[in-house]
Amino acid sequence: MSDPVGELDQRFSDPAATARPWSEVDGILTRAEIFWLSTVRGDGRPHVTPLPAVWAFDALHFCTGAGEQKGRNLERNPHVVLATGTPEQRAGLDVVVEGAAVRVSDERRLTELAALWKDRLDWDFAVRDGVFAPDGEHQALVFAVSPAKILAFGKGDPFSQTRFLFS
Numbered sequence: 001m002s003d004p005v006g007e008l009d010q011r012f013s014d015p016a017a018t019a020r021p022w023s024e025v026d027g028i029l030t031r032a033e034i035f036w037l038s039t040v041r042g043d044g045r046p047h048v049t050p051l052p053a054v055w056a057f058d059a060l061h062f063c064t065g066a067g068e069q070k071g072r073n074l075e076r077n078p079h080v081v082l083a084t085g086t087p088e089q090r091a092g093l094d095v096v097v098e099g100a101a102v103r104v105s106d107e108r109r110l111t112e113l114a115a116l117w118k119d120r121l122d123w124d125f126a127v128r129d130g131v132f133a134p135d136g137e138h139q140a141l142v143f144a145v146s147p148a149k150i151l152a153f154g155k156g157d158p159f160s161q162t163r164f165l166f167s
Contacts, residue, residue: 006152006162014158020093022164025152028095029055032084033121035097037062039073039080047073052123053082054116060097060147061104061113063125063132063140071141074101080145085153094153101143105130110142 003026006019035053038046047069053062060082064071074080078100085094104110107127114125114132125132125140132140147166154160 004150004164004166006164009161009163012159012161013154014160017154017158017160020152020154020160020162024093025095025150025162025164026055028084028093028152029060029097032095035060035062035082035084037070037080037082039070040077041069041073042076052117052121053084054113054120056113056116057109057144058146059144060099061142061144062101063142065138066141074143078102082145086155088155090155090157092155094155096151096153097145097147098149098151099145099147101145104142104144113142 003022006022008017008019033052034050036048036050038048041047049070051062053060080101081096081098083094083096086092104113107130110127110130110132114127117123117125125134127133132142134140149166150164152162
């Protein structure tokens with residue numbers, strides 16, 4: 001993916017603000033350890049949960065058990081939002097990724113992702129039969145979210161909202 005160009009939303013930005021550069025957003029996505037995943041339950045109610053995720057190969061990756069609420073939600077509706085950032089109001093950059101969660105089952109890609117989970121989060125995952133197998137008993141499905149849209153909310157002086165669109 002070539003570096004996307006951000007568009008500043010003047011309606012929600014300080015007059016002195018400029019669009020945040022992609023390199024800054026990419027850095028936040030790469031360094032962040034915890035994201036808030038939003039999925040939709042079968043009855044339309046939202047479900048939000050924190051989880052670790054890994055930004056790699058132009059997508060944000062996370063895992064879940066098939067029987068967990070988020071796993072059941074994804075069976076019905078793949079559209080998700082993942083958000084990360086800081087708890088401060090006047091500092092930092094919050095990033096929101098919108099897209100569809102697609103199951104990753106390719107053993108080679110899963111092995112690459114398991115290595116990244118170990119390197120970035122110190123989590124050990126074995127790869128077996130198209131899933132992460134943290135122990136001999138449990139299985140975790142892995143999903144990739146290629147962004148349709150990313151919003152970056154700059155909370156310093158000046159405040160800004162930058163939108164990145166992907167095809």
